[in-house]
Amino acid sequence: MTTTPTAAGRTATGRTDAPTRREQILKEAARLFAERGFHGVGVDEIGAAVGISGPGLYRHFPGKDAMLAELLVGISERLLDGGRLRVGEADGDPDALLGALIDGHIDFALDDRPLITLHDRELDRLKDEDRKRVRQLQRQYVELWVAVVAELYPDASRSEVRTAVHAVFGLLNSTPHLDTVGRRSMEELLRRLAHGAFGALGR
Secondary structure: OOOOOOOOEEEEEEEOOOHHHHHHHHHHHHHHHHHHHHOOOOOHHHHHHHHHOOHHHHHHHEEEEEHHHHHHHHHHHHHHHHHHHHHHHHOOOOHHHHHHHHHHHHHHHHHHHHHHHHHHHHHHOHHHHHHHHHHHHHHHHHHHHHHHHHHOOOOOHHHHHHHHHHHHHHHOOHHHHOOOHHHHHHHHHHHHHHHHHHHHHHH
């Protein structure tokens, strides 16, 4: 599986290097923003979570708005980059590619749950330029999946395929609201559910 970086310095298959201080700040900011809301968290609290003073954060970010933008734009970029890498590695096999895309998104959904919550609650707080960038990246990511699924299910309309892709994203991105049943069990369940949802296009 492709090792695609996530917001906290991980890769899609696990930790391969120590997170930088900047990545530590982003990880803790995402967690705190998701738990208490963007306006419910102060710079000092984020600093304390990584062992530096609040003012010390300004050596890395100009403020909370910049952290939020980097978190949401950054994860959208990484998902799209990871998808494109998987396309390049699939060697024209749409079945293998869809499986790799599903597995990669499952890794994101399990490893970066705070970012899912953050996106749902705080996207509208981004500056227009950053919000438009997130939406643009997300559309490209969706269309990458649509192209793969359409090749596997040529009898389905483009509208049906796109709807199925969005439905699977909704399913996988529901992880912040799910009880944990263990990483391996959750991965296997989400994988079966995603493949089953796409399989419905062939009925």
